[in-house]
Amino acid sequence: MLLAGCTAASEEFQQDADILRLQHLEYYGNLLQEYKAQTGTYPLMGKTNVPIYVHVASPQQVDDVQGAPPYAHKVIAFKEFIAEIEIVLGGNIEEYYDPQFEPDSKPNFYIYMVDGNTYNFAVHVHENFSFGNPVAKGYNKVEITNNTNGASHLIKPEELFSSKEFNDAISRPLFKPEFFKDRENSFLHSTKN
DSSP: OOOTTOOHHHHHHHHHHHHHHHHHHHHHHHHHHHHHHHHSSOTTTTSOSSOEEEEEOOTTTGGGOOOOOSSOOEEOOHHHHHHHHHHHHTSOOOOOOOSOSSOSSSOSSEEEEEETTEEEEEEEESSOOTTSEEEETTEEEEEEESOOTTOTTEEOHHHHHTOHHHHHHHTSOOSSHHHHHHHHHTTTTGGGO
């Protein structure tokens, strides 16, 4: 069965890309927990009195970040976010980006947002996972947070990462593992270049 809006080739790409997107969400979620264990808070909390947005976008994706929320906010470069985590955790960390270079029905970058004492980290996936939030056809959002505030589309990382559905999704075999590994490896330290 083909995913909505996909040819067979693009279906395989989106299925592989979704696996990586979810693996990246777990990677960043674990980094955020390590950071909190060291500092008692999450990255960039308390830096401003307006919401902060960090766009996790590779050099090929940065031009795809468009639009802004219609309220006062601050955008902080991913480079600054990475540097902050590296200072606290002591050493270089690897950077992972959405493996899709061009956007389609969904953004092709991840978002870290801080508002007061709450963070959200979102990835945009093609498949409608049980733990995702449908936004549009071919666009679903999977979003972790430290404070769900009763929102059904927000999930605490420990809950998501221990769920069978999530673990089944990230454990699926890739159609083109070498292609995606090469793509990941080419951007591991993009903020250092």
